[in-house]
Amino acid sequence: MKNMTDNNKNKENEYAHWLFNVQGLGNKSIDKLLCNGMSCSDIYKADVKEFKGLLTDKQIKNLEQSKRIWDFDKEAAKLAKKDISFISRIDSRFPDKLKNIPDPPFALYVKGELPDPAKPSVAIIGARMCSEYGRYMARVFGRGLALAGVQVISGMARGVDGISQKAALAAGGKSYGIVGSGVDICYPEDNLEIYNNLCEMGGVISEFPPGTYPKANFFPMRNRIISGLADVVLVIEAREKSGTQITVDTALEQGREVLAVPGRVTDRLSDGCNLLISQGAGVAIGVDDVLERLWEGARSSRCREKTDDIRRNHNEDQYNLGSREESEGPETIEDEILELVDIIPVSSSQILEGLNLRGIDISVPQLMGYLMELNYKGALIQDGAYYRKRQ
Structure with missing residues (x-):
């Protein structure tokens, strides 16, 4: 039964691939059809006259023509030959982060892989014609975040984007390039080395079909995906009026x-x-500043989840008082440390601060001893000066 379900999902994704490639149908038009209670396969099999009022006459004509000429096997083979994945919103692999942004993409083409949703991601953006200071800071942040286990997302452009991604990859980290062309086209051409490394050590991602050459109006569209996939957006050098501001907005x-x-x-x-x-943006002087924001964000998220759990179980607790053993807190300082560390790397000073807030007063040498012991036991992983929980 599981295989049948998987096959049905794969087949539905093939219909989604067809629908996504109907000329003149954008994300909003596709959403209109799907919100009408139809699946992608239903749309393919339906009489196009049913879409009167939902689509324009030209869109209906294009839909009818596309049904006649689309070859499912041939199109699937094209993607397979170039090692490209088509991932639509109905696919379980589609990033949750992109589902609720304004004007979400209906689908993505991916060469390589998508960012790991369980790991933190930072988008690094900035000037193409950057200064030596900008190049230096792009290398510092790209490398530092990668060493701390953070995924680096950018646009693979000249300047800050490409430099930060190259530094992240050189440090052995993961990086993802969101492009304003097909994922099979390297633009700019002088970033070919970065492009090839991204495909091997991360991914190249686009909502434009393979073979699509870059156009000026494509880049503002791809910027919403750069920021959408990130937990934090970091700007390194930008003129007052620049394309970077579009991503910030x-x-x-x-x-x-x-x-x-x-x-x-x-x-x-x-x-x-x-x-x-x-205007109120956070100041990033070093990698620690970015990691601190990631840590605070993750901590707030965990607090919200805990609050939701308490509310969800409130009624149950009223009728089951005494039926469950009282939950025990952490028994040792090592347990306390493990509660403060997650998959987002944190520095020893952040851990020390967290312990102090819990009423635990220990010295820095004592803390380092505990951290070394937890690292030796395999409970924590040390990334340079930062620590994260082993998954």
Whole structure:
């Protein structure tokens, strides 16, 4: 029965691939059809006259023509030959982070893999024609975040984007390039090495079909996916009016936190970052600042989940008082440390602060001893100066 279910899901994804490639049908038009209670296969099998009022006459004509010429086996073979995956919103692999953003993509093409949803992700964006300072900071943040186990997301563009991704990959980390073309096309061409490494050590992702060449109006569209896949957006060098601001705007609209690297007030390439900071964006002087925001975000999320659990079980507890043993808290300092550490890397100072908030007063040397012991036992993984829980 499981195989039949899996086969049905795969077949439905093939119909989704067809629907996504009907000329003139965008995300909103597809949503109109699906919100009408039909599946992708239902749409394919239905009489196009049923869509009168939902689609324009031209869209209906394109839909009818596409049904006649679309070859499911041939299209699947094209993707397989280039090692490209088509992942629609009905696919379980589709990122949850993208499902609820404004104008979510209906589907993605992926060469390589998608970001791991269980691991933190930071989008690094900035000027294409960056200064030496911008190049240096892009390398520092790209490498530092990768060493801390954070996935780096960017647009594979010249300048800050490509430099940060190259540094992340060189450090052995994972990085993902969101492109304004088909995933089988490397743009810009001088980033071919980064493109090839992304395909091997992360992924190249696009909502545009393979073979699509980049156009200026494609890049603002892809920016919402860059910020959508990230937990935090980090801006390294940007002019006051630049394409980076588009990504910042979409990030804020999506509820993502934005951090900016400050620069000299006399440097026009830092005007955008300095302005963001003056408007309330967080300041990122080093990798610690980004990890701190990730840690705080994850901690807040865990607190919300705990609160939801308490509310959900409130009525049950009223009728089962005394039927369950009282939950025991952590018994040792090592247990306390493990409760403070998650998959998002944290520094020893953050752990020490968390212990102090719990009323546990120990010295730094004592804490380092506990951390070394937990690392030796395999309960924690040390990434440079940071610690994270083993999955």
